[in-house]
Amino acid sequence: MKKILIIDHFSQPPNEPGNNRFIYLAKLLCEKNYEIEIVTTDFSHKNKKTRDKYIPGIEKLSYKYTMLPEPGYTKNVCIKRFYSHYIFGKNLAKYLTTITKPDLVYIAIPSLDVGRIARKYCKKNGIPFFVDIQDLWPEAFKLVLNIRIISDVIFFPLIIAENRIFEAADEIIAVSDTYLKRGLKNNLKNNGLVVYLGTDLKEFDNTYNNSHVIKKDDEIWLVYVGTLGHSYNIKIVIDAISKLVLSGFNNIKFKVLGDGPLLEEFKNYSKLKKVDVDFLGRKDYKEMITYLANADIAVNPISKGAAQSIINKHSDYAASGLPVVSTQENYEYRNLIDNYTCGFNCNVEDTAQVAEAIKKLVLDENLRNKMKIGSRKMAEELFDRNSSNARIINLIESYLETE
Structure with missing residues (x-):
């Protein structure tokens, strides 16, 4: 059975309110007999607190759901958040050394720390690397910290990291045409795929x-x-x-x-x-x-x-x-x-x-x-996930069937 690793830094666990794309994809892929693991953080970005790692009924899920430690932060835009993401990235890198090598890695962007670690891991191990652009960083931060020249200097390293992630992707999926065009600026390998978030x-x-x-x-x-x-x-x-x-x-x-x-x-x-x-x-x-x-x-x-x-x-x-x-x-x-x-x-x-x-x-x-x-x-x-997400599944299968 082929394994797909989904890494979504801001995942919504199955016991929390929401309509998460990656949980939906995990269920669909399990129905097609793939082994699926979702890796995320134990810190709730929405609630700004550490989650209880034991989710009632988690053992009955068709996929594995793994939460890794992250120190956390109190504000959406602050130095402590960047540090928190950095530590989560280090914990992710350590975790990846402990698991059986997956056949494909599918990540959500943001965060860039997930992208950075996953990019290196996939390159080192020759694993297909799929990037799903949910939001643009650091572009989104500039609305909060928009100081001419200073903002450009502060966010320049993040732009470089973002460029490298998009450049390394074997496939880019995005929640909008706007985001896809941004990703493809640094990637000439594929045409990309726009799949709106949608709902069932x-x-x-x-x-x-x-x-x-x-x-x-x-x-x-x-x-x-x-x-x-x-x-x-x-x-x-x-x-x-x-x-x-x-x-x-x-x-x-x-x-x-x-x-x-x-x-x-x-x-x-x-x-x-x-x-x-x-x-x-x-x-x-x-x-x-x-x-x-x-x-x-x-x-x-x-x-x-x-x-x-x-x-x-x-x-x-x-x-x-x-x-x-x-x-x-x-x-x-x-x-x-x-x-x-x-x-x-x-x-x-x-x-x-x-x-x-x-x-x-x-x-x-x-x-x-x-x-x-x-x-x-x-x-x-x-916006109907029943049809739109089938396009993502087909793209994933086109890679795994050729292996």
């Missing part, structure tokens, strides 16, 4: 269709799902709702599902603006679907200069058939919204435009319904 629509629909009603008939719900950090401008949505409330729109409720370093700042801002925002925290995936099933409009308030392209919330919004009000600058998602007629693209810092888009959707139920059709169509064509 069959499972999603089962939960969605059985969701109970938790919204009052006279309310219009705006919903945001995701991290509450520097990349997401929740304040522009609050400002937009504040404008609408002053115009007499008193039935708009803003539901925010997620957590992050700016949670308290956003809470205080909503109180300052006297806007009804319900900060619900991070929810189990099925409970999140229930909120999406009750919502009328989704918001995608990406901050100016953010590196995000196609992300998890896009597929969840589409699967729910929600019209989207977006401030994202990235051309790829803007084109999807236009092509599927499923929402409004607003200028990145234009509160008035965001307010006008929300107003149009609140007032026009027919428009909401039309955009819902386009949104769901996008999910079925682009």
